[in-house]
Amino acid sequence: MDAYSSSDSNHGSVPRTRLFGRERPMHSVLGRKVADVLLWRDTRVSATILFGSAAIWFLFYFGEYNFVTLSCNIFITTVLVIFIWSTGAEFFKGGRVSLISKLRSRAVQQPSLGNSAHCLQVHNSSDLELHSQLKEFIPEQQKRLKKLKSEHGKVQLGNITVDMVVGGMRGMTGLLCETSLLDPEEGIRFRGLSIPECQKLLPAAKPGGEPLPEGILWLLLTGKVPSKEQVDSLSKELRNRATIPDHVYQTINALPVNAHPMTQFATGVMALQVQSEFQKAYDQKVIHKSKYWEPTFEDSLNLIAQIPVVAAYVYRRMYKNGRVIPMDDSLDYAGNFAHMLGFDSPDMLELMRLYVTIHSDHEGGNVSAHIGHIVASALSDPYLSFAAALNGLAGPLHGLANQEVLLWIKSLVEECGENVTKENLEDYVWKTLSGGKLIPGFGHGVLRKTDPRYTCLREFALKHLPDDPLFKLVSDLYEVVPPILLELGKVKNPWPNVEAHSGVLLNHYGLTEARYYPVLFGVSRAIGICSQLIWDRALGLPIERPKSVTMEWLQNYCKKPA
Numbered sequence: 001m002d003a004y005s006s007s008d009s010n011h012g013s014v015p016r017t018r019l020f021g022r023e024r025p026m027h028s029v030l031g032r033k034v035a036d037v038l039l040w041r042d043t044r045v046s047a048t049i050l051f052g053s054a055a056i057w058f059l060f061y062f063g064e065y066n067f068v069t070l071s072c073n074i075f076i077t078t079v080l081v082i083f084i085w086s087t088g089a090e091f092f093k094g095g096r097v098s099l100i101s102k103l104r105s106r107a108v109q110q111p112s113l114g115n116s117a118h119c120l121q122v123h124n125s126s127d128l129e130l131h132s133q134l135k136e137f138i139p140e141q142q143k144r145l146k147k148l149k150s151e152h153g154k155v156q157l158g159n160i161t162v163d164m165v166v167g168g169m170r171g172m173t174g175l176l177c178e179t180s181l182l183d184p185e186e187g188i189r190f191r192g193l194s195i196p197e198c199q200k201l202l203p204a205a206k207p208g209g210e211p212l213p214e215g216i217l218w219l220l221l222t223g224k225v226p227s228k229e230q231v232d233s234l235s236k237e238l239r240n241r242a243t244i245p246d247h248v249y250q251t252i253n254a255l256p257v258n259a260h261p262m263t264q265f266a267t268g269v270m271a272l273q274v275q276s277e278f279q280k281a282y283d284q285k286v287i288h289k290s291k292y293w294e295p296t297f298e299d300s301l302n303l304i305a306q307i308p309v310v311a312a313y314v315y316r317r318m319y320k321n322g323r324v325i326p327m328d329d330s331l332d333y334a335g336n337f338a339h340m341l342g343f344d345s346p347d348m349l350e351l352m353r354l355y356v357t358i359h360s361d362h363e364g365g366n367v368s369a370h371i372g373h374i375v376a377s378a379l380s381d382p383y384l385s386f387a388a389a390l391n392g393l394a395g396p397l398h399g400l401a402n403q404e405v406l407l408w409i410k411s412l413v414e415e416c417g418e419n420v421t422k423e424n425l426e427d428y429v430w431k432t433l434s435g436g437k438l439i440p441g442f443g444h445g446v447l448r449k450t451d452p453r454y455t456c457l458r459e460f461a462l463k464h465l466p467d468d469p470l471f472k473l474v475s476d477l478y479e480v481v482p483p484i485l486l487e488l489g490k491v492k493n494p495w496p497n498v499e500a501h502s503g504v505l506l507n508h509y510g511l512t513e514a515r516y517y518p519v520l521f522g523v524s525r526a527i528g529i530c531s532q533l534i535w536d537r538a539l540g541l542p543i544e545r546p547k548s549v550t551m552e553w554l555q556n557y558c559k560k561p562a
């Protein structure tokens, strides 16, 4: 599958666009530009040409011509054109030109999609807008859900046992999540694509490089593999949305500087909430429920754009005396995040791209995604929902595990030295377990094999830092820990998860502050959680309210004859 090939083989490699009811090949850049202007796809150019020509005609009509008036007219027209050009992009941004957007979205025809990712070619400039792509896709999926409910609403998906009720709902299918699906044996698939497939298909910053997280965001939302052009356009859009109101920094500053980074980060997210478009629209009673997804989309994109800046602020405040590094407009989302943290080596930028991509989504039932979903099901906006999700992510069984892994490995080195034998390792693992503690980075609630996210981080390490002593230790632990966990007889998955590996890579490139690691996870997880929230609203999913029962109820129920 080629990410840039046409979805329609008849089209060959010539880009095509719809113009005046027919699809036509666009052989030149100028041709595409003209079509864009005629169909008002490039708003700024169209508006500038329209107003510019109107001004010239007006002056011709009413002007009394001599050299002075003609020069004045030309001067005024030029100023007018420059003004419209420079302000046009801002003015026409967002949903303020709904009629124009409608015209534009009608001009683009995308193939209908299932749940797996499709590949497409850029046809015209509105293909570059995530919002219009989503707007095309949503009605199809709404119809699909309606049909599913009416045709199969009463089909049983399994039986609920007492073990499931008292055992954290393990194995109980109870949530709808469109963005990704976790297979216990194979691991995560994002809209049908495995991690190696994403690495191959999603656009990268450089040829053969790691996928750009903007690509996974596009994929999760639209079900399509984006082109490099689309990803670059989304990068730019995210940079444009990344301005942080001052009160956010002041709110974080009110906390002690040594407060846990997750506390500072979640506080920053809560402070961002005051700008929620969803809350504004809901409070002003100006929005129909069928349109809830639109301000949810706005909030989500703003949130995704802003949180690396907030996260970097927390890092610089805590560990670098508050010396903040501004965003670099030439960099992509994850590259910029690494840069704002203070890491500019090309390999660290690549690691950050991979890290943010693979941590983004893990279907709907994990703690953070589930919390985000349930809070949003009460129509809380994305900021409130994501802040709640972050608080779940801050738990050691979930997102904090990456902090725990590095601290555990470092204390192992402190106790046993750098040249640890396998026997030393076994002793240390047993000592941890007999102290009533967990082995961080191993086990999983759903997965039953080695996490493919672990595998891809291992491949990154083999390529970039094969001789790092902590990487060698992680490789040894891969051999030592699973047999011991199996020996316990109760651990359902003895294999490593992603967090067993992420810390040593970050540590290698100088990001050594383990307490900060869950924040990185949080930045990445915003992409998946916000994509899920947008789809929750697009599909009109109801408030989540499962039934709970008491032990007495369960005992009485079990005594009843079958």
Ligand SMILES: CC(C)(COP(=O)(O)OP(=O)(O)OC[C@H]1O[C@@H](n2cnc3c(N)ncnc32)[C@H](O)[C@@H]1OP(=O)(O)O)[C@@H](O)C(=O)NCCC(=O)NCCS
Pocket (backbone or CB within 6 Å): 396, 397, 398, 399, 401, 437, 438, 439, 440, 441, 442, 443, 444, 445, 446, 485, 490, 491, 492, 493, 497, 498, 499
């Ligand atoms: C991820 C995790 C929370 C899944 O929990 P789970 O679904 O309850 O896992 P299991 O069903 O296999 O647990 C069965 C038992 O094995 C134990 N167990 C599971 N993983 C373990 C580990 N890594 N170390 C020690 N014991 C472990 C559980 O605590 C449980 O013990 P209990 O019955 O005495 O309470 C668990 O494996 C864990 O705590 N791992 C370490 C933390 C971690 O890496 N989290 C990141 C996950 S991406």
